[in-house]
Amino acid sequence: MGGLFRHVGDLTVELASRGHQVGIVADRAGDARTDEKFAMLAPHAALGIHRLPMPRLIGPGDLTTPLAIRRLARRLGIDVIHGHGAKGGLSARLARRNGTPVALYTPHGGVLHYPPGSMSGRLFRGLERRLLARTDAVIFESEFARRAFSEGIAPPPCPAPVIHNGLLEAEFEPVTPAADARDFVFLGEFRELKGIRYLLQALTGVMADGRPATLVMAGAGPDFEAFRELAATLGLAARVEFAGVRPAREMFVRGRIAVVPSLAESLPYVVMEATAAGRPVIATNVGGTAEIFGPTAPSLVPPANVPALADAMQAALDAPEAAEAEARRRLEFIRTRFSVVYMADQIEALYRQALAS
Numbered sequence: 001m002g003g004l005f006r007h008v009g010d011l012t013v014e015l016a017s018r019g020h021q022v023g024i025v026a027d028r029a030g031d032a033r034t035d036e037k038f039a040m041l042a043p044h045a046a047l048g049i050h051r052l053p054m055p056r057l058i059g060p061g062d063l064t065t066p067l068a069i070r071r072l073a074r075r076l077g078i079d080v081i082h083g084h085g086a087k088g089g090l091s092a093r094l095a096r097r098n099g100t101p102v103a104l105y106t107p108h109g110g111v112l113h114y115p116p117g118s119m120s121g122r123l124f125r126g127l128e129r130r131l132l133a134r135t136d137a138v139i140f141e142s143e144f145a146r147r148a149f150s151e152g153i154a155p156p157p158c159p160a161p162v163i164h165n166g167l168l169e170a171e172f173e174p175v176t177p178a179a180d181a182r183d184f185v186f187l188g189e190f191r192e193l194k195g196i197r198y199l200l201q202a203l204t205g206v207m208a209d210g211r212p213a214t215l216v217m218a219g220a221g222p223d224f225e226a227f228r229e230l231a232a233t234l235g236l237a238a239r240v241e242f243a244g245v246r247p248a249r250e251m252f253v254r255g256r257i258a259v260v261p262s263l264a265e266s267l268p269y270v271v272m273e274a275t276a277a278g279r280p281v282i283a284t285n286v287g288g289t290a291e292i293f294g295p296t297a298p299s300l301v302p303p304a305n306v307p308a309l310a311d312a313m314q315a316a317l318d319a320p321e322a323a324e325a326e327a328r329r330r331l332e333f334i335r336t337r338f339s340v341v342y343m344a345d346q347i348e349a350l351y352r353q354a355l356a357s
Contacts, residue, residue: 002189003269004085004108007141007165009041014344016044023047023076025069025091027054047076054087057120062087066094073101080351086110086124093134102354105131106139109266112152128153136354139347141165142267142288161350164291165267166343167276172335175252175277182216182241183208183317184282185255187248187270188262190221195261195284195303197230202261202310204234208317214239216255218246248273257316257323262286263303272338275330280323282312294333296326 012022024041028051038049052068053061069091073081078101083092089105096103111124132138137159140146146162184203188194199215206213217240224242231240243251248270252258258274258281265287272292274281283289285300293300301308316323336342 003165003266005037006269007106007108008084009037010166010168010340011344011347012041013044014340015348016046018344018348020348021046023072023078024049025065025072025088026051027087028052047078052091054091056087058123062090066091069095070097079355080104082106082351084108086114090127090131093131096134102136102351103134104137104139104350104354105135106141107145107149108141109145110149112148116152125153132156132158136357137161137350139163139350142291144288144291145266159350159353161346163343163346163350164288164338165269165272166338166340167272167334168340171249171273171276172331173277175249175279177256177279178253181253182214182255184213184215184257184259184313185251186215186217186219186259186261187246187251188219188260190219190224190227192223193263194221195263196223196227198304198306198309199259199261200227200231200234200236200240201306202313203236203239205310206313206317212239213313213317214241215259216241216243216251218243218251220245249277252277252279256280257282257313259309259313260284260289261303261309262289265289267291272334275327275334276338278327278331280316280327281330282309282316284309292334292338293330296330296333299326 012024016022022045024045042049050072052065054065055061073095081092081095081101082104083089084106085108089107089110092105093103111128114121114124132154135158138156140162141164143162146160186199190196203213203215228242231237252274258279260268260271260283262284267288271281271283271289283300284303286303290297290300301312
């Protein structure tokens with residue numbers, strides 16, 4: 001339910017609005033929230049939403065699903081099949097027969113999420129190299145992702161442009177924090193990779209107008225309880241609010257400065273969302289985050305560095321005018337470069353290029 005799902009949903013709605021017929025193939029597994037998301041997308045998916053087994057690790061679905069997609073593509077008269085993520089990309093390209101339909105692939109990190117020394121990592125990297133021969137184009141959401149793929153797998157022998165993820169026009173409406181907003185806001189999955197441990201440790205010494213700074217956190221994840229216990233252990237129970245899973249723009253009302261302390265990312269949506277909402281952002285220099293920060297990239301902090309993160313948080317509170325000015329510069333940078341319309345323009349053009357060749 002993260003960035004990959006958001007990207008596919010935005011692309012589905014935008015392509016449908018342009019008169020294209022779109023269908024979605026997704027993993028059979030899910031929960032009530034997954035079903036709600038698909039129900040919202042259903043009116044835009046004229047060719048249906050098809051739930052097939054796509055196990056995270058190797059499983060029977062890796063053989064049966066590509067064959068089912070091949071039959072589905074033939075029955076529906078599909079022109080383009082676009083695989084997202086490691087398993088989506090696997091199925092999309094194995095579903096081809098005699099070069100049709102054309103197959104494009106957006107890894108979203110994909111197999112690079114599997115440790116290179118593990119059995120699954122070696123297996124999937126080998127499969128990726130072989131599948132490149134069946135790929136008409138690879139789309140990377142960041143220059144960082146393209147570089148990591150080329151170094152960790154192989155340079156794609158087909159067109160491989162960087163097409164950044166985009167935001168909806170409504171997301172560029174400014175958000176004004178509430179009078180009782182917390183000083184900082186975190187949105188994301190509660191797991192170690194998101195750097196929450198370092199955020200909580202950094203918060204302990206940060207002050208706002210002579211009082212201890214506060215934080216509101218939204219999200220869920222496997223390490224939620226562990227981080228709530230850590231907040232209590234650090235004496236932050238009264239300073240940190242856990243809001244549960246909430247929409248991003250609602251949380252930008254409840255917190256003045258967004259903090260994204262991730263240890264690894266590709267192209268984090270939350271950084272784009274906070275920037276589009278006009279909010280100051282403190283983030284770590286990981287993945288493609290610098291591509292979003294643009295001219296303000298020098299303000300990024302190193303990951304897993306508590307003193308640097310605490311200094312950045314304190315500076316934003318001590319000089320709010322400077323933080324707001326930097327937020328405006330960043331907003332102007334992303335406004336045209338990171339929109340759903342611009343993203344879909346480029347992807348649509350790539351579909352046509354692949355079909356023509």
